[in-house]
Amino acid sequence: MTHNERHWTVMVYMAGDNGKVFEQLQGKRLMAPMEAQGYQDIAEMEAVGSTPEVAVLVQFDTLSDREHTYRIYIRPSEEPRQIENIPEQNMGDPRSLRDFIVWGIENYPAENYAVILWNHGTGWKEDDIYAFARSRGVEIQASQDEVRSLTRNHQRLSRAFFLSSITEVLQLEDEDSRAIAFDDSSLDFLDNAKLQQAFQEAEAITGKKVSLICMDACLMGMVEVAYQLRANANYMVASQEVEPITGYPYTAILQNLTAYPEMTSEMLAKLIVQEYGRYYEGESRGSVTQITQSATNLKVVEKLAEALGRLADVLHQLLTDEDIYAENALYNAQRKAVRFKDSDFVDLYDFLKVLRDRYAGESNVLTQVISEVMDLMIVEVEPQLILANVTSGVRFKRVKGLSIYSPVRGYCPFYEKSEFAGYGWGQLIRFHNHVDEE
Incomplete structure (x- = not known):
């Protein structure tokens, strides 16, 4: 052979x-x-x-x-x-x-x-x-x-x-x-x-x-x-x-x-x-x-991470500036997006969709970067990030293939060991969930 x-x-x-x-x-x-x-x-x-x-x-x-x-x-x-x-x-x-x-x-x-x-x-x-x-x-x-x-x-x-x-x-x-x-x-x-x-x-x-x-x-x-x-x-x-x-x-x-x-x-x-x-x-x-x-x-994950990093930066800044529309949209995304057996894990696409739909503010940058990440998650769009996705059950109809860590409250310090945390996602969670910086 x-x-x-x-x-x-x-x-x-x-x-x-x-x-x-x-x-x-x-x-x-x-x-x-x-x-x-x-x-x-x-x-x-x-x-x-x-x-x-x-x-x-x-x-x-x-x-x-x-x-x-x-x-x-x-x-x-x-x-x-x-x-x-x-x-x-x-x-x-x-x-x-x-x-x-x-x-x-x-x-x-x-x-x-x-x-x-x-x-x-x-x-x-x-x-x-x-x-x-x-x-x-x-x-x-x-x-x-x-x-x-x-x-x-x-x-x-x-x-x-x-x-x-x-x-x-x-x-x-x-x-x-x-x-x-x-x-x-x-x-x-x-x-x-x-x-x-x-x-x-x-x-x-x-x-x-x-x-x-x-x-x-x-x-x-x-x-x-x-x-x-x-x-x-x-x-x-x-x-x-x-x-x-x-x-x-x-x-x-x-x-x-x-x-x-x-x-x-x-x-x-x-x-x-x-x-x-x-x-x-x-x-x-x-x-x-x-x-x-x-x-x-x-091969497309790096591009996804960079886009999510930009999203985390924009959201962090809006929250820092006390943008009530961003706060309200994020609050709704945290509570209405599909979660899994581990309730700290949320479907990324559904989370972003709720975030975009509930944002009533004037930050075009926020809506643009949300749409950029969502477009990556759509099977028909090139370059394809999600090549195939199957779900069953009414609850998972909105699930698109990748979840992300987004606890409603608290923060696990072990998240800093994740290489992806370096894109600012962990920092955003800590800030939004009022977890004191060490």
């Missing part, structure tokens, strides 16, 4: 070491168990299998096997499963993701590479949920919800733990922890900086850039996440809302890809979004009321 013959290598990074019961936390879990769903998703992949043109690879870490992590080449459908046991991996360590990508590229070279990050996901937020446990020598339990989210009914972790005393990190005004690839046994997770590091190092080692990054996880379809990964791939597929526990329809995706392996990375990104929508909206799945999935062109 030569590089030219194989069009795609798809690597699925399955962090399934979740759902551990911690006796020190009164027999609670931090996260819903994911291992059983991992085996189900592997079976979905095996229903199609790899072909000479498409290689499908999995790195699967489980809670039940404490000695090994599995690397699997999904064989052609008629051949037996091929599993390589490697030492137990900390899937929250960027080196583990880096090494998996390098292994995939070196052993299964192709014209294009896609990496799917499979696990619980929680947007940009990077509060360390495991710090509390490590500080007490605890090895850490949460929700049984049938979604890939972190805690039951979005409770504050202090309540979920049933503890009266908790570390400073967990007492912050923002709720729950946010990141991806949580590993209960290693008490670690991949925050967005670690994700960026893993992809950067893999590219430096192999000289190959991943074409497509997909998040089979919750709440990762955010401006902040896309901006962090803008240089690591060309396209990103993610959900703004929590995902059902069943996640991606791997059989349908791979059936399409293997039938037409010459598809570009843009086409594959769109395909995943379309098949996700079809799977959950179709008669075979019944009615799933609230799903979102979108494909973002990471």
